[in-house]
Structure formats: C-alpha cells, structure tokens
Amino acid sequence: MAETNQDLHLEDLTKRFGDFAAVRDLTLTVPNGTFFALLGPSGCGKTTTLRMVAGLEDPTVGRISIGDQDITRLRPYKRPVNTVFQSYALFPHLTIFENVAFGLRRRGVKDYRQKTLDMIELVQLGPYAGRKPAQLSGGQQQRVALGRALINEPGVLLLDEPLGALDLKLRRQMQIELKRIQTEIEVTFVHVTHDQEEAMTMADTIAVMNQGVIEQMGAPEDLYENPVTTFVANFLGQSNLIMTDIIDGTGAEVIVDCQGQKIGVSPERSHAQGRKAWLGIRPEKIFASHVGEGEQADTNVLRGGRISDVSFIGVSTQYLVAMPWEQELMVFEQNTGRRPLFNNGDQVDLSWSSEHAFLLDADQDAHAGMMTPEDRE
Amino acid sequence: MTHGVVPPPATTAAVDGAMARRRGWGWLLLVPGMLYLAVFFVFPTVQLFLTSLYDPSGNYVQGYTLTWHFANYLDAIRDTWNLFVRSFIYAGIATGVCLLFGYPLAYAIAFKAGRWKNFMLVLVIAPFFTSFLLRTMSWRTILADQGPLADFLRTVHILPHDGRLLATSVAVVAGLTYNFMPFMTLPLFASLDKVDHRLIEAAGDLYSSPFTGFRKVTFPLSLPGVVSGTLLCFIPACGDYINAELLGTPKQYMVGNRIQSAFLTEHNYPLAASLSLILMAIVVVMVVAYVRRVGTEELV
Numbered sequence: 001m002a003e004t005n006q007d008l009h010l011e012d013l014t015k016r017f018g019d020f021a022a023v024r025d026l027t028l029t030v031p032n033g034t035f036f037a038l039l040g041p042s043g044c045g046k047t048t049t050l051r052m053v054a055g056l057e058d059p060t061v062g063r064i065s066i067g068d069q070d071i072t073r074l075r076p077y078k079r080p081v082n083t084v085f086q087s088y089a090l091f092p093h094l095t096i097f098e099n100v101a102f103g104l105r106r107r108g109v110k111d112y113r114q115k116t117l118d119m120i121e122l123v124q125l126g127p128y129a130g131r132k133p134a135q136l137s138g139g140q141q142q143r144v145a146l147g148r149a150l151i152n153e154p155g156v157l158l159l160d161e162p163l164g165a166l167d168l169k170l171r172r173q174m175q176i177e178l179k180r181i182q183t184e185i186e187v188t189f190v191h192v193t194h195d196q197e198e199a200m201t202m203a204d205t206i207a208v209m210n211q212g213v214i215e216q217m218g219a220p221e222d223l224y225e226n227p228v229t230t231f232v233a234n235f236l237g238q239s240n241l242i243m244t245d246i247i248d249g250t251g252a253e254v255i256v257d258c259q260g261q262k263i264g265v266s267p268e269r270s271h272a273q274g275r276k277a278w279l280g281i282r283p284e285k286i287f288a289s290h291v292g293e294g295e296q297a298d299t300n301v302l303r304g305g306r307i308s309d310v311s312f313i314g315v316s317t318q319y320l321v322a323m324p325w326e327q328e329l330m331v332f333e334q335n336t337g338r339r340p341l342f343n344n345g346d347q348v349d350l351s352w353s354s355e356h357a358f359l360l361d362a363d364q365d366a367h368a369g370m371m372t373p374e375d376r377e
Numbered sequence: 378m379t380h381g382v383v384p385p386p387a388t389t390a391a392v393d394g395a396m397a398r399r400r401g402w403g404w405l406l407l408v409p410g411m412l413y414l415a416v417f418f419v420f421p422t423v424q425l426f427l428t429s430l431y432d433p434s435g436n437y438v439q440g441y442t443l444t445w446h447f448a449n450y451l452d453a454i455r456d457t458w459n460l461f462v463r464s465f466i467y468a469g470i471a472t473g474v475c476l477l478f479g480y481p482l483a484y485a486i487a488f489k490a491g492r493w494k495n496f497m498l499v500l501v502i503a504p505f506f507t508s509f510l511l512r513t514m515s516w517r518t519i520l521a522d523q524g525p526l527a528d529f530l531r532t533v534h535i536l537p538h539d540g541r542l543l544a545t546s547v548a549v550v551a552g553l554t555y556n557f558m559p560f561m562t563l564p565l566f567a568s569l570d571k572v573d574h575r576l577i578e579a580a581g582d583l584y585s586s587p588f589t590g591f592r593k594v595t596f597p598l599s600l601p602g603v604v605s606g607t608l609l610c611f612i613p614a615c616g617d618y619i620n621a622e623l624l625g626t627p628k629q630y631m632v633g634n635r636i637q638s639a640f641l642t643e644h645n646y647p648l649a650a651s652l653s654l655i656l657m658a659i660v661v662v663m664v665v666a667y668v669r670r671v672g673t674e675e676l677v
C-alpha cells in the first residue's frame with residue numbers, strides 16, 4: 001500500500017446547511033501514511049469535514065480524491081475509507097469478533113476468521129472476542145471501534161474524537177497506542193480532536209480549524225512557535241499579545257514601538273499587514289529579572305513591570321506582571337531552584353530573544369481562541 | 378484506613394434499616410397489581426378449570442356437579458380439532474400479513490416521516506376511536522357481493538363471475554389482519570425508532586449496501602418489536618370470533634365461535650370451559666417455544 005499514491009486531497013470543499021456554512025473553501029493534502037490532526041473548538045466543522053470524506057455528507061461544493069481517484073460522489077460503502085466514530089457506533093447485537101469481522105465479511109473475504117483474530121490481538125482484546133460491546137469498558141470499546149475500522153486496511157482512516165469519552169489517564173495511554181499502531185501499519189490517519197495537547201503529541205501535521213476554515217496548517221512545532229493568527233496563538237498554548245506600532249519593516253529586523261519601548265522581531269515571524277500589529281510572546285519564553293540585571297545584546301527588554309501575582313505550580317511558577325500600560329503579562333519560569341522566587345510587588349524587567357516573538361495582524365480579536373479554565377479540564 | 382473514615386456502627390445500622398424499609402416499600406408497590414390479578418385472573422381461571430370438569434350431563438336449569446370429568450377434554454378435542462387448526466392457520470396468516478404490511482409502514486414512520494411522524498402515529502391508532510364491532514361491520518359493506526371492490530375484482534378477472542369476497546376465508550383473514558394491524562405496527566415502530574442512525578451509517582462505512590445494512594443491522598435490532606408485534610397479533614387473533622361471525626359463515630368458524638356458542642347459546646359450560654383452557658394451553662406452549670427460539674439467539 002505504501003508504494004501506490006494514496007494521498008488524500010480536499011479541494012475547495014464547502015458544506016452549507018441552509019444558509020450556514022459549516023465548512024468553507026477547505027483545501028488540504030494529507031500525504032500517504034502520515035498522521036494528520038484536525039484541531040479546533042466545538043462546532044468548527046471538524047465532524048462535518050470527516051463525514052464528507054467518509055461519504056456520509058455530500059459536499060455543497062468541492063472535490064475529494066484519494067490518489068488519482070475522485071471519490072466526491074462515491075457512496076460510503078464504495079470508498080477505501082473507514083471511520084472510528086465519535087460515539088464508536090459498535091453493533092450492540094454482535095459480539096466483538098463479529099463487530100471486527102463485519103467489514104471483511106461484507107466484502108466476502110474468505111479467510112476473515114484468522115485476520116479477525118489477528119486484529120483482535122493487535123488491539124489487545126483477545127479474551128473479550130465473545131463478548132457483546134455493552135460488556136466492555138469505554139477504553140475497550142474504543143479499541144474495538146479501532147480494530148473494526150483498521151482490519152479493512154483502508155487507504156485513509158478517519159478518527160472522530162475517538163478518545164473524547166475516556167478519562168485523562170486512559171486517554172494518554174490510548175494516544176501512545178494509536179500512534180504505535182499508526183506507525184506499525186503505515187495507514188493515513190486523519191484524527192479529529194479539540195484537545196491541543198493530543199494533536200501536538202500525536203500528529204505529523206496539524207490543521208487548526210475555526211468557524212469552518214483552516215487558520216493554519218503545519219508541523220506542531222511550527223504552529224506553536226510561529227502562529228500566524230491570534231486564534232492559533234491562543235488556541236495552541238497561551239500567548240501574551242501586546243498592541244504595537246510598526247516603526248520600520250524594511251531592515252534585518254522589524255522594529256516596533258511597544259507602548260513606548262523599541263522591540264525587534266525577525267521578518268519571517270511578522271504576519272502583520274498594516275501599521276499596527278499584535279506583538280505575541282509565549283509566557284515561557286520571557287525571562288523576568290530584577291531591574292537592570294537582565295540586559296544582553298540580542299534580547300528585547302520591556303521595563304517597568306511589577307509582579308502582581310505568583311502561582312506556584314510545582315514544575316513551574318506562573319507570574320502575572322503588571323505593565324505600565326495597564327496590561328498584565330504572563331511569565332512562566334521553570335523551577336530549576338537556581339534563584340529565589342519573586343514576590344508580589346517586586347519591580348522587574350522582562351526580556352526575550354528576538355527570534356521568539358511574533359507579529360500578528362492588528363485587526364484580529366486578541367481573545368480569539370482563548371480557552372476558559374473548564375475547556376482545559 | 379484512619380479511624381475517621383470508618384463509619385460508626387450506629388450509622389451502618391441506620392443505613393441497613395433504611396435499605397430494608399426501602400425494600401419493604403418496593404414490595405408494597407406490587408400489591409395492587411397482584412391483588413387485581415388474583416381477583417380477575419387467578420380466581421376466574423381456577424373457576425374455569427373446575428367448570429371444565431363438571432359432569433357434562435348436567436344443564437343450566439338443574440345445575441352441574443363437579444365430578445372431575447377429565448373426559449370433557451377428550452370430547453372437546455375430538456369434536457373441534459378442525460376449528461383449532463383453522464384458528465391457528467387464520468391467525469398465523471393474518472399475523473404474517475400484518476408483519477409484511479406493518480414493517481414497511483413502521484419503518485417509514487420511524488425513518489422517513491420526519492415531522493409527520495406523530496401525525497402518522499395518530500393515524501395508525503385512529504381506528505381505535507370507533508368500536509371494533511362497527512369497524513368489522515363496515516368491512517361487510519366493503520366486501521359485499523355488489524360492492525365496488527368485488528365488482529372491480531370481477532372486471533379484472535381476479536374473481537370469477539359468480540365469485541364472492543364476503544363469507545370466505547379470505548374475508549375472515551382480511552378482517553383479522555385489519556383489526557390487529559395497529560398491534561403489529563406500534564411495537565415495530567417503537568423498536569425501529571430506537572435504532573441508532575449512526576449504527577446504520579457505520580454499516581455503510583463498513584462496506585454494506587443500504588440493503589445489507591438493513592439485513593445485518595436494522596432488522597436484527599428491530600427483532601424485539603417483531604416478537605412483541607407478532608405476539609400481540611397472534612394471541613388475540615387465535616381467540617377471535619367476531620371476524621369469522623361477521624365476515625364468514627359457519628364454514629369459516631374458529632374456536633372462538635364454538636366457545637361463544639357453547640357458553641352463550643347452548644349453555645354447555647363444561648365444553649366451553651375445556652375449549653378455553655385447551656386454547657390457552659396451546660397458545661402458551663406456542664408462545665414459549667417461539668420466544669425461546671427467536672429470543673435466545675437473536676435478541677440483544
């Protein structure tokens with residue numbers, strides 16, 4: 001299977017329900033054998049996208065193909081695609097064995113017995129083959145759903161938040177297992193999730209989706225280190241966003257006026273169009289120091305901060321630093337134990353290397369994609 | 378475990394007491410139903426059983442004596458076995474036709490009716506708004522020798538020139554089918570309506586054509602409805618006598634007709650009672666055999 005070109009292409013895919021566009025002009029390519037994650041908040045169109053690939057929903061506009069084969073109008077049961085459903089959708093009247101064997105038997109595969117037993121071994125459900133789905137735990141059911149889809153050796157496996165119903169510990173365990181199986185059999189996985197950590201640990205490529213469109217697509221590190229929209233900056237991890245004026249965008253560094261202090265940003269990280277821009281910097285990239293102690297040649301410095309909150313997390317300490325322009329910035333510091341913690345009210349300077357900041361278009365909402373504490377669990 | 382975590386004994390006793398009380402209440406809930414059954418089912422059944430063993434030479438003017446006359450059963454079977462056979466055949470065919478027509482109907486209401494679902498359900502039970510007897514009487518008009526239906530069937534040569542619809546087995550079975558159709562459709566609908574659409578999508582995702590998906594997923598999941606629907610049709614149809622009486626002739630009479638005339642016309646209570654009990658026994662055996670066969674293998 002690895003030799004034949006089985007890349008999944010979506011071109012200008014749009015799905016409207018009445019007037020409402022659930023998915024808009026989606027174009028992407030998933031290379032054969034890679035792990036692709038579709039990440040986005042609830043209701044952004046992830047399931048709708050998957051359902052179009054599976055053939056359970058007809059696209060309003062656009063084209064879907066696998067390799068050279070156009071599958072846009074193919075009925076679901078004719079597509080080389082299988083799905084692990086958000087709700088598992090196991091057949092309650094069939095045993096685990098019969099559930100897993102279902103696809104093979106429908107296609108008339110002769111030696112389905114041995115293959116089914118092998119698959120049940122792979123997903124580590126050997127002792128449960130004769131049970132009904134209702135007699136299994138959530139994690140076991142999830143593995144049945146996975147085995148039932150994988151056994152068909154699909155060109156593309158679609159996974160719709162398959163780990164959503166599991167508790168945190170089991171979810172981490174299954175993430176590792178999924179990744180192991182994916183590398184073992186080299187099938188293309190398109191994995192839908194709204195858990196950014198899950199997407200980052202598992203995927204080769206992440207597409208961040210918001211309100212029916214893809215905001216940014218790339219390797220997890222790229223998305224995290226160099227986001228191009230405020231939504232991505234806030235949805236993947238956390239970011240400090242400060243309103244700035246661009247002074248000079250022509251030199252080796254883009255120079256901005258950050259509330260009266262000059263800051264440089266490397267041009268490949270500048271995604272701002274107009275004269276104003278959001279200056280973005282991750283909390284863990286900022287180094288707080290007592291006034292006058294943190295100066296180095298290649299760093300940017302913001303002066304005049306005052307520690308306004310200290311939370312000791314264990315592995316790190318999270319500070320809120322009140323700046324002279326009435327904004328509080330987040331600063332995370334690892335607990336290396338090399339220096340004492342700051343106290344509330346301490347005067348600090350904040351510094352970071354210029355390759356760590358990024359500039360985003362000023363028209364965007366600085367709060368886009370921010371998660372409330374409940375969203376983060 | 379620290380001392381604070383262990384509940385003091387007094388609390389445990391209190392919890393046990395509360396649970397015992399709760400269990401006691403649970404039993405109390407059964408009382409009205411049990412009482413009702415005892416008065417209106419167990420007592421009459423015992424009475425019926427005793428009646429079936431009365432001396433058959435008695436009559437209702439002079440009264441009967443209980444002589445444990447088990448030969449009543451043999452007499453009943455010998456004289457009416459053909460009525461039993463006919464009853465089961467008619468009821469079986471009617472149940473089969475109900476299933477054949479009721480399933481697509483229930484399927485359509487559950488999966489395709491959309492916002493008309495409730496309206497269509499009302500239509501299914503609408504016949505209950507008028508009496509069973511009246512509805513069966515009106516079938517006489519529909520099937521009448523000079524009625525439009527018979528005329529039409531004669532014109533297209535499905536029915537011979539002197540052929541009739543009324544007063545035939547077809548009429549009786551058609552009446553039974555019509556009268557028991559809602560008892561088939563409603564349980565079927567209830568089962569089909571519960572079938573998770575995502576399971577059907579999953580079957581499609583796993584290479585099932587719509588028909589295979591139906592055969593392997595939807596239908597097996599609707600089996601509880603099939604079982605209860607067929608039972609709700611078959612059992613009352615076996616004992617029915619109105620349809621045979623109004624739409625048939627004595628040649629189409631079923632066991633119910635014989636029981637009715639033995640009780641109400643001839644006042645031959647021992648015969649009527651033994652016929653009733655034989656019918657009950659056969660139906661119970663058939664139902665148990667049926668539920669066991671379908672139930673253990675296929676039901677969820």
Ligand SMILES: Nc1ncnc2c1ncn2[C@@H]1O[C@H](COP(=O)(O)OP(=O)(O)OP(=O)(O)O)[C@@H](O)[C@H]1O
Nearest residue numbers: 017020022040041042043044045046047048049194
């Ligand atoms: N059949 C439908 N008719 C109308 N609107 C729909 C339909 N299916 C989905 N939508 C809408 O399309 C949007 C995207 O839905 P979708 O199920 O793709 O979200 P999602 O990204 O999978 O969310 P979640 O993470 O909650 O599963 C939602 O606003 C939803 O209300």
Ligand SMILES: [Mg+2]
Nearest residue numbers: 046047086160
């Ligand atoms: Mg979804």
